[in-house]
Amino acid sequence: xxxxxxxxxxxxxxxxxxxxxxxxxxxxxxxxxxxxxxxxxxxxxxxxxxxxxxxxxxxxxxxxxxxxxxxxxxxxxxxxxxxxxxxxxxxxxxxxxxxxxxxxxxxxxxxxxxxxxxxxxxxxxxxxxxxxxxxxxxxxxxxxxxxxxxxxxxxxxxxxxxxxxxxxxxxxxxxxxxxxxxxxxxxxxxxxxxxxxxxxxxxxxxxxxxxxxxxxxxxxxxxxxxxxxxxxxxxxxxxxxxxxxxxxxxxxxxxxxxxxxxxxxxxxxxxxxxxxxxxxxxxxxxxxxxxxxxxxxxxxxxxxxxxxxxxxxxxxxxxxxxxxxxxxxxxxxxxxxxxxxxxxxxxxxxxxxxxxxxxxxxxxxxxxxxxxxxxxxxxxxxxxxxxxxxxxxxxxxxxxxxxxxxxxxxxxxxxxxxxxxxxxxxxxxxxxxxxxxxxxxxxxxxxxxxxxxxxxxxxxxxxxxxxxxxxxxxxxxxxxxxxxxxxxxxxxxxxxxxxxxxxxxxxxxxxxxxxxxxxxxxxxxxxxxxxxxxxxxxxxxxxxxxxxxxxxx
Numbered sequence: 001x002x003x004x005x006x007x008x009x010x011x012x013x014x015x016x017x018x019x020x021x022x023x024x025x026x027x028x029x030x031x032x033x034x035x036x037x038x039x040x041x042x043x044x045x046x047x048x049x050x051x052x053x054x055x056x057x058x059x060x061x062x063x064x065x066x067x068x069x070x071x072x073x074x075x076x077x078x079x080x081x082x083x084x085x086x087x088x089x090x091x092x093x094x095x096x097x098x099x100x101x102x103x104x105x106x107x108x109x110x111x112x113x114x115x116x117x118x119x120x121x122x123x124x125x126x127x128x129x130x131x132x133x134x135x136x137x138x139x140x141x142x143x144x145x146x147x148x149x150x151x152x153x154x155x156x157x158x159x160x161x162x163x164x165x166x167x168x169x170x171x172x173x174x175x176x177x178x179x180x181x182x183x184x185x186x187x188x189x190x191x192x193x194x195x196x197x198x199x200x201x202x203x204x205x206x207x208x209x210x211x212x213x214x215x216x217x218x219x220x221x222x223x224x225x226x227x228x229x230x231x232x233x234x235x236x237x238x239x240x241x242x243x244x245x246x247x248x249x250x251x252x253x254x255x256x257x258x259x260x261x262x263x264x265x266x267x268x269x270x271x272x273x274x275x276x277x278x279x280x281x282x283x284x285x286x287x288x289x290x291x292x293x294x295x296x297x298x299x300x301x302x303x304x305x306x307x308x309x310x311x312x313x314x315x316x317x318x319x320x321x322x323x324x325x326x327x328x329x330x331x332x333x334x335x336x337x338x339x340x341x342x343x344x345x346x347x348x349x350x351x352x353x354x355x356x357x358x359x360x361x362x363x364x365x366x367x368x369x370x371x372x373x374x375x376x377x378x379x380x381x382x383x384x385x386x387x388x389x390x391x392x393x394x395x396x397x398x399x400x401x402x403x404x405x406x407x408x409x410x411x412x413x414x415x416x417x418x419x420x421x422x423x424x425x426x427x428x429x430x431x432x433x434x435x436x437x438x439x440x441x442x443x444x445x446x447x448x449x450x451x452x453x454x455x456x457x458x459x460x461x462x463x464x465x466x467x468x469x470x471x472x473x474x475x476x477x478x479x480x481x482x483x484x485x486x487x488x489x490x491x492x493x494x495x496x497x498x499x500x501x502x503x504x505x506x507x508x509x510x511x512x513x514x515x516x517x518x519x520x521x522x523x524x525x526x527x528x529x530x531x532x533x534x535x536x537x538x539x540x541x542x543x544x545x546x547x548x549x550x551x552x553x
Contacts, residue, residue, distance in 0.1 A: 061234070062234050062236070065112045065235060069271075069289075072512075075519060076274065076289070077278070078278070078287075079107070079109075079277075079279075080106070080119060080277070082106070089103075090121075094130065094131070100121045102228050121222065126212075129210060210245055218279045218282045219248075221242075223242055224240065224242075237296055240294045241289055241291075242291070244287065246287075246415070251517050252288055253513050254418045255272075255290070256288060256516075257506065257534070257538075258383050258385070258418070262379060262411065264509075265496055267379065268300075270292070270297070271291040273288075273516070274287070285521075286517060287520075306400060307333065307336050309334065309399075310397050311330065311395075311397070312332060313394055314329070315394065317475070319346075319350045324341045327349070340400075344405075348407055355478075357481070368409075373408065373479065376389075376408070377476060377489065378489060381424065381430055381493070384418050384424065385414060386416045386417075389409060390472055390473040395411065397410040422544060423540065426489070427550070494551055494552065501541060502552075506538045510534060510538060514527075
């Protein structure tokens with residue numbers, strides 16, 4: 001009997017509720033044990049499904065200023081003042097390991113003073129001259145040795161030209177090159193190099209290279225962050241302002257022209273204006289300031305009901321896993337953090353990478369706004385943009401509409417536009433060449449865009465292919481290789497040609513842009529020469545496309 005009494009005492013010690021519901025509790029415990037046993041080494045990823053339109057990082061102090069920041073009809077001025085020791089430390093760290101940290105500065109913009117903003121260097125290859133190499137304008141990685149200027153080894157279009165990854169070979173991507181060397185193409189019909197133009201001989205085709213120096217901070221590309229040290233602050237709703245590469249006679253009129261044409265075509269584009277920039281006691285320099293694609297820019301897309309993802313220059317469009325966090329090294333989410341994540345991007349990459357040509361043609365509209373994508377791809381060709389979503393800098397944004405559940409592709413960073421062959425047609429690749437800004441006809445190798453399955457596979461594995469197909473992106477390549485989308489692409493191309501060139505808009509806008517830059521101080525022979533080159537490229541582009549029946553019908 002003692003054992004029975006002891007058993008009752010032990011049971012009596014248990015809570016009444018547990019004694020009443022011991023069966024469900026036991027079942028729950030057994031279930032948890034089974035899950036641990038069978039799924040103990042499995043990864044469980046959280047997926048965010050909320051469609052919240054609210055951005056947690058709200059603006060609480062919006063400084064209004066005196067004139068609109070991007071009003072191109074007025075003169076603008078920016079002054080930055082910082083401690084020289086902070087600048088020297090920042091430059092040393094960048095030179096040592098490429099770190100681009102913010103330092104504190106005081107900002108005076110159009111006469112309005114803001115204390116304690118953050119400024120940092122902005123760019124990748126553009127900044128390479130600060131680390132002892134020549135820098136090129138534009139987006140992505142440093143050019144391999146021999147890829148800048150003349151090719152290593154002396155042979156035009158040789159190994160160095162192939163490795164450059166920036167259109168430096170004499171040929172163009174595709175099957176069957178002419179004129180020696182394997183250059184880079186950007187994804188269209190796999191006709192394989194028919195009608196390619198020889199162009200450059202393995203070099204950059206006259207591409208301008210910036211010789212930046214820490215001794216001339218007024219010429220450095222800067223990102224100004226208004227709220228870096230003062231939380232919730234913005235200037236006229238802007239938290240970031242980008243001061244683009246190129247100053248005075250080299251100020252990028254081509255980028256301003258590309259932004260103006262993109263905007264007038266109804267596509268999303270950053271606002272811009274020219275300004276005089278003065279840094280500490282240095283002489284003033286004429287610069288192009290451009291709206292940065294940040295949280296507030298993202299919330300302007302699709303009426304604030306879209307998630308915007310910015311492709312990273314060091315990333316890829318490669319399927320890795322079904323865990324959205326594995327794509328953070330390839331894409332930066334710009335808005336709706338906490339209510340949305342990278343799951344839509346992961347699903348797009350997985351589908352595009354695995355889809356057969358037939359599946360791609362059938363299902364693209366499920367994932368992508370096809371009409372919008374056709375306009376994007378056509379615009380990059382019309383603007384002779386070498387460094388688009390398939391370029392070395394991966395300069396594109398993915399906008400995911402929360403209503404339609406479809407992606408649109410947006411462009412940004414247009415300082416490599418108008419740098420290829422002005423006679424390139426809608427089925428030709430766009431390579432690097434000519435001058436900058438403007439370029440010259442025949443300055444870079446061109447050829448049929450595309451490259452078929454080999455290039456599509458290369459794009460699927462990393463967003464860029466291998467030799468002869470390196471400048472690829474699986475979405476763009478498969479889209480342009482598919483006969484199913486010929487109609488929508490040609491329609492978009494013809495309409496945008498008329499808006500850009502046939503209507504005379506490009507020529508008119510360029511004249512206005514040149515006047516704006518001169519008003520801001522870029523009144524020099526060097527700038528006049530650059531504008532004349534750009535005018536010739538615009539004229540030649542219009543004349544060549546006007547003769548193309550695919551374009552004009």
